[in-house]
Amino acid sequence: MSKQTTQEQTELxxxxxxxxxxxGAIGSAWGINRTMAQIHALLITTPRPLSTxxxxxxxxxxxxxxxxxxxxxxxxxxxxxxxRKGERKEYFEAEKEVWKMFCTIARERKRREIEPAxxxxxxxxxxxxxxRSDEAKAFNKQIKALQxxxxxxxxxxxxxxxxxxxxxxxxxxxxxx
Amino acid sequence: MSKQTTQEQTELxxxxxxxxxxxGAIGSAWGINRTMAQIHALLITTPRPLSTxxxxxxxxxxxxxxxxxxxxxxxxxxxxxxxRKGERKEYFEAEKEVWKMFCTIARERKRREIEPAxxxxxxxxxxxxxxRSDEAKAFNKQIKALQxxxxxxxxxxxxxxxxxxxxxxxxxxxxxx
DNA sequence: ATGTAGTTTCAGGAAATACTGAAAATACAA
DNA sequence: TTGTATTTTCAGTATTTCCTGAAACTACAT
Numbered sequence: 381m382s383k384q385t386t387q388e389q390t391e392l393x394x395x396x397x398x399x400x401x402x403x404g405a406i407g408s409a410w411g412i413n414r415t416m417a418q419i420h421a422l423l424i425t426t427p428r429p430l431s432t433x434x435x436x437x438x439x440x441x442x443x444x445x446x447x448x449x450x451x452x453x454x455x456x457x458x459x460x461x462x463x464r465k466g467e468r469k470e471y472f473e474a475e476k477e478v479w480k481m482f483c484t485i486a487r488e489r490k491r492r493e494i495e496p497a498x499x500x501x502x503x504x505x506x507x508x509x510x511x512r513s514d515e516a517k518a519f520n521k522q523i524k525a526l527q528x529x530x531x532x533x534x535x536x537x538x539x540x541x542x543x544x545x546x547x548x549x550x551x552x553x554x555x556x557x
Numbered sequence: 558m559s560k561q562t563t564q565e566q567t568e569l570x571x572x573x574x575x576x577x578x579x580x581g582a583i584g585s586a587w588g589i590n591r592t593m594a595q596i597h598a599l600l601i602t603t604p605r606p607l608s609t610x611x612x613x614x615x616x617x618x619x620x621x622x623x624x625x626x627x628x629x630x631x632x633x634x635x636x637x638x639x640x641r642k643g644e645r646k647e648y649f650e651a652e653k654e655v656w657k658m659f660c661t662i663a664r665e666r667k668r669r670e671i672e673p674a675x676x677x678x679x680x681x682x683x684x685x686x687x688x689r690s691d692e693a694k695a696f697n698k699q700i701k702a703l704q705x706x707x708x709x710x711x712x713x714x715x716x717x718x719x720x721x722x723x724x725x726x727x728x729x730x731x732x733x734x
Numbered sequence: 735a736t737g738t739a740g741t742t743t744c745a746g747g748a749a750a751t752a753c754t755g756a757a758a759a760t761a762c763a764a
Numbered sequence: 765t766t767g768t769a770t771t772t773t774c775a776g777t778a779t780t781t782c783c784t785g786a787a788a789c790t791a792c793a794t
Contacts, residue, residue, distance in 0.1 A: 385690070392693045395684045399700065402677040409670050411588035413782070427695050432741085442784045447742070468739060468792075476699060478706040493586050500579040507572045513562070516569045518604050522653060523576065529655040535733050556712045590752070609771085619754045624772070645762070645769060 396425050400439070415441060416449040420458060420474060424481075429462050429471035457484045479545040486541040494534050501527040573602050577616070592618060593626040597635060597651060601658075606639050606648035634661045656722040663718040671711050678704040 400421040407417025418439055423430065430438075436446045450472055453459035458481065459474045475481055501523055508520040540548055577598040584594025595616055600607065607615075613623045627649055630636035635658065636651045652658055678700055685697040717725055 388688045388690055388693060392685060392688055392690065392696060395681045396696060398684075399677065399681045402674075406670060406674045406677070409588050411586050415782080425696050425699050427692055443741090444743080444785070445783050448783090451742090470740080478702045482706065493583060497579075497583045500576065500583070504572050504576045507575075508569060511565045511569055513565055513569065515604055516565060519569060519573060519602050522602050525655045529659065532729055532733070536729055539732065552709055552713055555716065556709070592752075620771090621755070621773080622753050625753090628772090647771080 396422070399425060413449070415439070415445055416452055419446070419449050420453055423453075423459060423472060423474035424476050429473040431469050431471050433469075435472070456488050483541040486537050490534060490537060490541075494530060494537075498527065498530055498534070501530065573599070576602060590626070592616070592622055593629055596623070596626050597630055600630075600636060600649060600651035601653050606650040608646050608648050610646075612649070633665050660718040663714050667711060667714060667718075671707060671714075675704065675707055675711070678707065 400418050403421035404414040404418040407420075408414045419435060422435065422438060432443065432446050432450065435441075435450070436443055439446070450459065450461075453474075454461060454472075457475075459472050462471050462473055463469075464471065475484065505520060505523045505527060508516050508523070511517070511520070577595050580598035581591040581595040584597075585591045596612055599612065599615060609620065609623050609627065612618075612627070613620055616623070627636065627638075630651075631638060631649075634652075636649050638647050638649050640647060652661065682697060682700045682704060685693050685700070688694070688697070
């Protein structure tokens with residue numbers, strides 16, 4: 381292996397490391413735990429599936445941590461486990477196509493967070509629907525405004541996430557201009 | 558004050574409380590601290606500006622906590638402080654129009670989180686642009702795909718957040734059907 | 735049955751984050 | 765000035781969240 385190649389490999393490893401680290405930090409700003417974001421970052425930038433042990437070693441994390449976060453990623457639908465025939469060990473690979481990733485994340489966050497939020501709003505709106513004081517009316521109106529907005533956002537997101545990339549992209553590009 | 562009125566007031570307070578509590582929980586799933594989300598929820602559903610002391614009492618939090626989170630909300634542009642003439646105390650009121658709220662949040666998250674993310678990607682792409690191994694090429698390609706997607710999303714969001722509600726809503730409604 | 739490779743669980747500990755409360759600073763009035 | 769109301773800061777503490785590591789479990793091979 382030439383010196384040149386070794387240097388290049390090092391540079392690639394460094395870049396991937398930087399990406400993994402930073403992606404973890406970014407994830408936590410969006411309420412996603414650091415390790416989960418890091419594992420995801422690692423998997424989407426590694427061409428072959430990785431085993432739990434490889435991930436543990438690369439990120440210097442414990443088995444329990446790697447295991448749990450991998451299961452969560454599988455639960456989100458962002459990662460799938462693959463088994464090589466003749467081997468017992470489980471390997472993991474991420475969906476790499478960015479558009480699909482986006483759709484999956486949108487769908488899941490919708491299910492996990494937007495829908496519960498809508499329930500809260502619905503409940504608050506119903507509980508105050510009959511009240512007659514000015515303050516109660518204002519409250520009810522404000523809650524309904526939030527409800528309407530969320531419902532619309534939800535619908536738009538759903539449509540986008542269900543559509544094919546090929547139908548949304550041209551529209552998005554047109555929109556941008 | 559009639560018994561009827563008192564009951565209604567209690568019901569309103571309960572509903573607001575429920576909203577404030579749940580909104581705090583929802584906020585933390587999106588990486589926003591619970592108290593900040595609660596103060597925001599309180600302010601957007603209260604018709605008049607509130608003082609730090611009123612907020613402290615309502616949410617049962619310390620002065621330091623209330624103060625810091627109020628400053629953060631002002632920093633986000635979601636809340637502004639108002640001074641009643643002849644009074645020293647500072648009062649706070651939230652932007653209540655949901656569309657404006659959305660635009661503000663979109664603008665700020667873009668500035669605080671999407672832009673840093675784009676820098677990371679740009680850096681990783683540049684560092685690996687010249688490498689020739691297949692793995693490096695694949696890495697570079699994947700990073701660029703993320704970059705393109707984020708850039709597009711960023712632009713679309715910016716456009717939407719800059720546009721008037723009156724221009725976006727009809728489009729959104731049309732899109733939904 | 736027994737051994738082995740691999741996975742899962744979870745009690746306890748560590749780290750990150752958020753909060754309190756009191757003291758210091760500030761701003762204004764008399 | 766001096767006093768008073770209000771805001772700001774921040775060291776220490778509490779809480780939440782996350783992680784470790786080892787033991788229990790599972791599945792399969794011999």
